[in-house]
Amino acid sequence: MNKKIVSFVLLACMVICAFVTSFSGVFAQNEASAPKxxxxxxxxxxxxxxxxxxxxxxxxxxxxxxxxxxxxxxxxxxxxxxxxxxxxxxxxxxxxxxxxxxxxxxxxxxxxxxxxxxxxxxxxxxxxxxxxxxxxxxxxxxxxxxxxxxxxxxxxxxxxxxxxxxxxxxxxxxxxxxxxxxxxxxxxxxxxxxxxxxxxxxxxxxxxxxxxxxxxxxxxxxxxxxxxxxxxxxxxxxxxxxxxxxxxxxxxxxxxxxxxxxxxxxxxxxxxxxxxxxxxxxxxxxxxxxxxxxxxxxxxxxxxxxxxxxxxxxxxxxxxxxxxxxxxxSIGFAGTRYDTYLQNLASQKITYARYDVDYVEKYIENKTSFDEAMVDVAELFGLTLPANAASAAQPTLVLTNSEVADLENAFNLSINGGTGDRKSYQEYLMYGGYEPFSITINHILNNKSGLSFTSYxxxxxxxxxxxxxxxxxxxxxxxxxxxxxxxxxxxxxxx
Ligand SMILES: [Zn+2]
CATH class of the missing domain: 3.40.720.10 (Alkaline Phosphatase, subunit A)
Incomplete structure (x- = not known):
């Protein structure tokens, strides 16, 4: 075929393609309407x-x-x-x-x-x-x-x-x-x-x-x-x-x-x-x-x-x-390394907010003991004292001795110190502006599930x-x- 004819055909194709493309663009724009x-x-x-x-x-x-x-x-x-x-x-x-x-x-x-x-x-x-x-x-x-x-x-x-x-x-x-x-x-x-x-x-x-x-x-x-x-x-x-x-x-x-x-x-x-x-x-x-x-x-x-x-x-x-x-x-916690146990969170029956009002306020009022409070904690959050390990609903939620110590410290602070501004920077890092006992329950449950928070x-x-x-x-x-x-x-x- 003549080279000139080939070039002409190619050129014509390009022009038609360009026209069709731009025309369809305009058409599409006209067609599209704002979501109602x-x-x-x-x-x-x-x-x-x-x-x-x-x-x-x-x-x-x-x-x-x-x-x-x-x-x-x-x-x-x-x-x-x-x-x-x-x-x-x-x-x-x-x-x-x-x-x-x-x-x-x-x-x-x-x-x-x-x-x-x-x-x-x-x-x-x-x-x-x-x-x-x-x-x-x-x-x-x-x-x-x-x-x-x-x-x-x-x-x-x-x-x-x-x-x-x-x-x-x-x-x-x-x-x-x-x-x-x-x-x-x-x-x-x-x-x-x-x-x-x-x-x-x-x-x-x-x-x-x-x-x-x-x-x-x-x-x-x-x-x-x-x-x-x-x-x-x-x-x-x-x-x-x-x-x-x-x-x-x-x-x-x-x-x-x-x-x-x-x-x-x-x-x-x-x-x-x-x-x-x-x-x-x-x-x-x-x-x-x-x-x-x-x-x-x-x-x-x-x-x-x-x-x-x-x-x-x-x-x-x-x-x-x-x-x-x-x-x-974050999905991950230093203490559980590469593992997560998110199913642990199914043991949580109540939020910190409801727990504060329905339970912690009453502990303060009634001078409830730590061991009595831990009966509620086992029922509402699954966290169980080592002494009751045999009856734990969720074996992965049996507390270690250091977790019990953290909970007991927080409990004493809640009962004796009440809510309000925490005294030291260290206390702020541990409890933020929250009830020490309830937030420590949440921290321990999160961490045992393989989750952690870095901030309040x-x-x-x-x-x-x-x-x-x-x-x-x-x-x-x-x-x-x-x-x-x-x-x-x-x-x-x-x-
Ligand atoms: Zn916010």
Whole structure:
């Protein structure tokens, strides 16, 4: 064949290919539309160690012989996209929940403790939830297992120089006009000086239906338009119960998501933020059993969103992330070398928080002896004194003599010293700001299970960003937490 003809044919092919490629690009862009239904799940304090520990725990429970077949993934760990996000803020590589939520709600870094304002505390930032409501007419739902005016939920509707301005945050909750709020009670409902109008009255005046019983909550429908549901049963700090302590009649996080969807579902679209807030609280207290319970509860809530997505596969995006890691949890402990015994944690029947209130307070009141208290400890945590080894429910949880000595020291400190500021740096390292006896129980149970915590504070690990649905590909890669906002803005076209 003539060389000129060959070149011409090749050239023509290239031109056609280029045209087809660019045309299909344009076509795809026109075809793709913003996800109408966006779920953002935030495990407070949840990074890789938290969900991997929960997964490995479930796996180790299933282990039937000596061959380990790995963890059982939580449902969001099987999402098609898993990215990672850095979490530093303008204060620290170990940031807090106010600044990190500001980052992914608005795309801005700020100091720890600030909600949606710049470092000078003068410029407020509009949040992705506010923009979706204003610009696209999306309805908005905000759900948390902690208080509704706590840092993470506040970062979607409030703008405050301090996360501690709970009353002002409450006023902004009402002003937001968001259609659904569900979770723990408001902190400081009448203000710091207790001289303000009850914030629940302000809500009612602002057009909200406020319900505080499960019976009323069950009766809520989309016709109520703007709703605040406060859990009927409240636990530590008026938050919802830890999953490990939750009674059957109490609403789970998944129940709030189900009701929230019922209220805000509409043809135009919605944005729902769901916080598993007590994963963080459990990790501050180094309570691995409570951490696992609340991480699984968050996943159960994700499953409700996945059921909704199955009905609206083209229109739904589900994101699951954390705001920062808490506690420096690691799978592994010096004392157990390469071994883990996560099944030990199944012996834990109660969280440190419930144990403090229901047991330790009574030990102090009744001057209970160490040996009497250890009867409860064996029943509630599996940890058994060497003298009772024969009757131990879990042989791997029989205490060594040095563990007994640590427990007895902590017990005496709890009984005689009470809670409060620890006297020395050494005591802080051992107990943080917690009840010495309960946290020592948790430390020993964790360590015997092959787990350890390095801190009572937040750490600088990156968080995972799992994505499923319309726009999922954008969340691939290793990026900063502010990019979560920018990716959502790009997808939805808000500015
Ligand atoms: Zn925290």
């Amino acid at each position: 239904y966006i779920f953002l799940f935030v495990g407070d304090g949840m990074s890789y160690p938290q969900f991997q520990t929960a997964s490995d725990y479930l796996g180790q429970l299933q282990e039937s012989d000596d061959i380990l077949s790995g963890g059982i993934p939580l449902s969001f760990m099987e999402f098609p996209i898993a990215g990672s996000a850095t979490t530093f803020d303008s204060t620290s590589f170990a940031p807090d929940s106010a600044s990190t939520a500001t980052s992914f709600a608005t795309g801005h870094k700020t100091y720890s403790g600030i909600i949606n304002m710049d470092e000078s505390k003068t410029i407020p930032y509009e949040t992705i939830a506010e923009k979706l409501k204003k610009q696209l007419n999306y309805k908005v739902g905000i759900i948390t297992s902690v208080n509704l005016n706590h840092a993470t939920p506040a970062a979607f509707y409030a703008h405050q120089p301090s996360r501690g301005n709970y009353y002002e945050i409450g006023e902004e909750l009402v002003a937001s006009g968001f259609e659904f709020f569900g979770g723990g009670a408001m902190i400081s409902p009448t203000g710091k000086e207790k001289d303000k109008k009850d914030i629940y009255e302000v809500m009612v005046e602002g057009g909200y239906k406020v319900v505080k019983t499960y019976a009323e909550a069950n009766a809520v429908t989309a016709a109520d338009e703007k709703v605040v549901i406060i859990g009927e049963t409240l636990a530590d700090s008026n938050a919802l119960s830890y999953e490990l302590d939750r009674a059957e009649n109490e609403w789970s996080l998944a129940d709030y998501v189900r009701k929230g969807i019922e209220v805000i579902n509409n043809e135009t679209g919605f944005f729902m933020m769901v916080e598993g807030g007590k994963i963080d609280w459990a990790c501050h207290a180094n309570d691995a059993g409570a951490t696992i319970g609340d991480t699984i509860a968050l996943d159960d809530a994700v499953k409700v969103a996945s059921e909704f997505a199955a009905q609206h596969p083209e229109d739904t995006l589900i994101l699951v992330t954390g705001d920062h890691e808490t506690g420096g949890l 504070s937040h750490t600088g690990l990156p968080v995972a960003v799992f994505a499923q649905g319309n726009g999922e590909d954008l969340f691939k890669g290793y990026y900063d937490n502010t990019d979560i906002y920018f990716k959502l803005a790009e997808l939805t076209g808000v500015n």
